[in-house]
Amino acid sequence: MSELRHLACGVDHVAFPTFDPAGTVRFYRDVLGFPVVHSICAAGWGPENHPDFIHFFFDIGNGDRIAFFYYFGLEPDVAGGSAPEGPVAAKGDVYARFGPEVPDYFVRSRHLALHVDSEEDLLEYRRRLDASEWPVELQLQHETIESIYTHDPNGYMFEMTRALRPVLPQEDLDAQLTIEALLDVVTEPHPSMAALVARKAELIVTKAEAWSAEQSAAQQTGRVS
Numbered sequence: 001m002s003e004l005r006h007l008a009c010g011v012d013h014v015a016f017p018t019f020d021p022a023g024t025v026r027f028y029r030d031v032l033g034f035p036v037v038h039s040i041c042a043a044g045w046g047p048e049n050h051p052d053f054i055h056f057f058f059d060i061g062n063g064d065r066i067a068f069f070y071y072f073g074l075e076p077d078v079a080g081g082s083a084p085e086g087p088v089a090a091k092g093d094v095y096a097r098f099g100p101e102v103p104d105y106f107v108r109s110r111h112l113a114l115h116v117d118s119e120e121d122l123l124e125y126r127r128r129l130d131a132s133e134w135p136v137e138l139q140l141q142h143e144t145i146e147s148i149y150t151h152d153p154n155g156y157m158f159e160m161t162r163a164l165r166p167v168l169p170q171e172d173l174d175a176q177l178t179i180e181a182l183l184d185v186v187t188e189p190h191p192s193m194a195a196l197v198a199r200k201a202e203l204i205v206t207k208a209e210a211w212s213a214e215q216s217a218a219q220q221t222g223r224v225s
Contacts, residue, residue, distance in 0.1 A: 013057060013065040014112065016156060017095055021054070021070040023133075023153030028066065031132040032125065034058040037065065060114055093155030111157035113147070122148060122162045144171075173211050177203045 018024045028034045038057040045053070051074050057067040076094040090097035091107045098107050116122050126148050129136050138149040147161040181200035185191045 010062060011064040013067045015055070015067040015069060016154065018068040018070050018154050019074070019076045019094060020153045021056075021068070024068055025056075027132070027134060027152050028058045031128050031134065033128070034060055034066070038067075066112065095154075108157050111149075111159055113159035113161050115145075115161050115163070117162065119146070119162060122146065122160060125160045169215065173208070177207065 025036070029036055035058065036056060037059045040055040041052075042055065043052045051071040053069055053071045055067060055069050057065045060066050090099060091102060091104070092098045092110075096110070116125065126136050126139065129148070129150055134150045134152065136148045136150050140147060141164065144164050144167055145161045146164055147159050149157060149159050152158050177200055178196070180203055181196050184199050185195040188195060
């Protein structure tokens, strides 16, 4: 477990390329309601063969932003792979294409998720999306959250989510022990879930008692103060 002091304040922005700036603005600004809050027009930037571009930002809440790069004159390479019966469309967005043999769950694992505070807010975003060109493709509850999913105009998978309940301190410890176990087993020749679970059980035996004592001491200190 890291002993480093946490200094980061959150996401300034995440950035993606787009070949469809008009669709991107319609999706994020006009459908979801995220205002444009910043843009950079870069002409003659970088080496001679670097295209002019615009870098534009949407407010996604709490001072965080999602941003896109649009490069003038750059066309997407959306050619698919080849199969015995002919061309096959590649999976994924238009910038990180995957062959047809790559499982869908792997392709969809690369996505952006934003959170809201209530079921009412989540359903409002569902209403906005369902009335648009990008209706919700999936809504489900899993672990401690409920989420809706769609793909934006660029093919990026997009998720809106809400918490079903608070995450408990015990679950934070579980996450830390799980990652410690993972780091231990991935160096083995054939890592597996069974090996991870076994290693995690060993860590629980050695660390859970000390963690429980720390929690009790912290609670006692809180009551005293």
